[in-house]
Amino acid sequence: MKKLMSCKVVHLLNHDNVRQLIFQYYYKFSVQLSMHTIEIIIFKYFIWLINLLAQLEEFGRMRPVIVVHGGAGRIFKEREEGCRTGVVRAALRGYGVLKPGGSALDAVEEAVRSMEDDPHFNAGCGSVLNEKGEVEMDAIIMDGKNLASGAVSAVKCIANPIKLARLVMEKTKHMLLTDHGAQLFAQAMGVPEIPGEKLVTERSRERWKKNLEPDSNPVEFQNKSFVTDGWVGSPSALAYQFEIRDLGTVGAVAIDSEGNVACATSTGGLSNKLVGRVGDTACIGSGGYADNCSGATSTTGHGESIMKVVLARLILYHMEQGMSPEMAADTALEYMKTRVGGLGGVIVVSSSGEWAARFSTKQMSWATVKDDELHYGIYAGERHTKSVAEALASESEGL
Ligand SMILES: NC(=O)C[C@H](N)C(=O)O
Numbered sequence: 001m002k003k004l005m006s007c008k009v010v011h012l013l014n015h016d017n018v019r020q021l022i023f024q025y026y027y028k029f030s031v032q033l034s035m036h037t038i039e040i041i042i043f044k045y046f047i048w049l050i051n052l053l054a055q056l057e058e059f060g061r062m063r064p065v066i067v068v069h070g071g072a073g074r075i076f077k078e079r080e081e082g083c084r085t086g087v088v089r090a091a092l093r094g095y096g097v098l099k100p101g102g103s104a105l106d107a108v109e110e111a112v113r114s115m116e117d118d119p120h121f122n123a124g125c126g127s128v129l130n131e132k133g134e135v136e137m138d139a140i141i142m143d144g145k146n147l148a149s150g151a152v153s154a155v156k157c158i159a160n161p162i163k164l165a166r167l168v169m170e171k172t173k174h175m176l177l178t179d180h181g182a183q184l185f186a187q188a189m190g191v192p193e194i195p196g197e198k199l200v201t202e203r204s205r206e207r208w209k210k211n212l213e214p215d216s217n218p219v220e221f222q223n224k225s226f227v228t229d230g231w232v233g234s235p236s237a238l239a240y241q242f243e244i245r246d247l248g249t250v251g252a253v254a255i256d257s258e259g260n261v262a263c264a265t266s267t268g269g270l271s272n273k274l275v276g277r278v279g280d281t282a283c284i285g286s287g288g289y290a291d292n293c294s295g296a297t298s299t300t301g302h303g304e305s306i307m308k309v310v311l312a313r314l315i316l317y318h319m320e321q322g323m324s325p326e327m328a329a330d331t332a333l334e335y336m337k338t339r340v341g342g343l344g345g346v347i348v349v350s351s352s353g354e355w356a357a358r359f360s361t362k363q364m365s366w367a368t369v370k371d372d373e374l375h376y377g378i379y380a381g382e383r384h385t386k387s388v389a390e391a392l393a394s395e396s397e398g399l
Contacts, residue, residue, distance in 0.1 A: 062259045063371055064098035066091055067355045068111050070121050070365035071248025072300045072345025080378055082120040083248065083365040088376050090114040091367035092391060094252055099372075104254040104262035104296075105143050105166075112139075112162045112264040115250035119201045123250040124159055126201050127268020129208040130275050135199045136179075137268050138282035139165040144261035144290035144351075153282035154179040157193045158186055162266045167191070176282060204268075211272045248365065249281060251288065251298030253349045261296040261349060263288035263312070270303065279303030285313035294319045295351050297329075301336075301344015301361065309336045315348060325349070325356035333360045 070087045094111035098104070116124025127135040139161035140151040150169025153176065155161050167189050168177050177185050186193070249267035256262075265287040269279045280303035281287035287303075289312040290296035297312040306312075311332055318328035325348035336342045337360055345359030347366060357366035359380070367376035372388045386394075 061257045062255055063353055064095070064104075064107075064254065064256050065349050065353050065355055065368065065370040066094035066098060066107055066111060066252060066254040067347040067349055067357055067368040068094065068115070068250070068252040068366065069298065069300055069345060069347045069357065070115060070250055072343070072359045072361040072364035073248070074361070075248070075363045075365065075378060079120060080365075082118075084367075084376060084378060086115055086118045086120045087365045087367040088374065088391060089118075089395060090250070090252065091369050091374060091376070092388065092395065094254060095369040095388065098254060098256055101257055103258075104256040104260045105141070107254040107256065108252040108262045108264035109141060109162055109166055111252035111254075112141075112250055112266050113160050116160050116162060116266055119203075121248040121250045122204075122268045123248070123266040124161065124268075125199050126204065126248075127199055128204050128271040128273075129200065130269070130273050130277070132275055133205075133208050134275075135196055135204075135268055136273075136275070136277075137161045137199075137266065138279055138287070139264070139266040140282055140284065140287045141165045141169060141264045142262060142284065142288055142290040142296070143169070144263075144292040144296055147291060149175050149284050149290075151176040151282040151284065151287075152178070152182045153278040154276055155182045155186070157183070157196050157199075158191055159194055159199070162264050164189075164191055165264075165266075175284065178278065178282075179276070204271075207271055249300040251300060251347060253288075253290070253296040253298050253347050253355075255296070255349050255351070255353055259292065259351065261290050261292055261351060263290040263296040263298045265298045265300075267300075280306035280311070283307055285310045287312065289313045289316055291316060292351055295325065295349050297346055297348045299344060299346050300364065301359075302342040305336055305340045305342020306344055308340045308342070311336060311344065311346065315346060319348075319350060325354050326358060329356050329358035333358060336360070 068087050068090045070083050075083055090111040093114045094107040097107040097110050115121045119126035122128050127137055130136050136154045138153045142149040148169050150165045152161050152164045164186050251265040253263045265281045267281040286307045288298045294316045297315045299306050299311045314332045315328045318331050329346045329348050343360045345364035348356045355368055363378045365378045374386045374388055374391045375383055377383045
């Protein structure tokens, strides 16, 4: 039986039609097989190409950086932790804008706004008071892409002067609005007015009152003092200097993934200042400057000294001459000290993403985020480092 079956198969295989059929199937199968192999190769090549393009795009994109400051001067011990926490929070907020591809302009506004809302700083809520016991604030913002800038000075009764400065930049033909005009503009833009009292903290009220006492020494908390230890390596350390004590103007500089830079600065100015005094913060080139060709800076310190040397622009000038941000910052601060006796601090980011936070005062609270790494400090030489993930996790618990 078995033999009969195998004979039949051999017979069938010998049949021409059957052989042709088998050949057709074999051919079709092998063609399908080779098509499949080609498809796999094409697919693999396609994936490789996409990866390569992604890498090339990544290569061409700037790694975003944000640097913030919470003011240069003398920060009292009991306020140090609050200032550290505040600058770290602001840097993380700004980086949160930059990381998914947001603009440098949005990032600096966000960072400054977070410090204006923090009563530890002399900006927005927490601003120092003028001689009449009122809050009068200055702010500036600048876009390094087109050198557009907006500023406000001597503004009262708004929570976030930096927002108003940005509106001046974007919605008017002007660059600086002051006092009553700024107030009218804020109303026209629908910026909510808040009672001036809401910006006044117990601390700034006490400071103001103390400065009014007949035997008080207002300059102790204003802008003049004998500096004995403020400048490392200075032979003339006893020279009469202008220094800021415990007054934290706020500022931010950033570069985004498109390579655009921006700066923002906001302040309540100087304690017991004359009504209507406008400081460096509102003045382009003094309180801040941003230019995609070189970088961005935001300044803090004795405003009148900063204006005399046009500190922010001076730093960028040094960078244009080939100095690193750190060297440019130190050179400009040294010049301000020796030329006009003023102390202060600056933050800088260059158009290639290098950054610096430098000061000639005893302290300056600062923080920066680059490559998902956070750095922050207050004293000269103090530098803590954390990953952004770690910092975000511990943010709610404090540092
Ligand atoms: N603390 C400060 O930075 C004060 C500010 N530069 C001003 O003079 O208005």
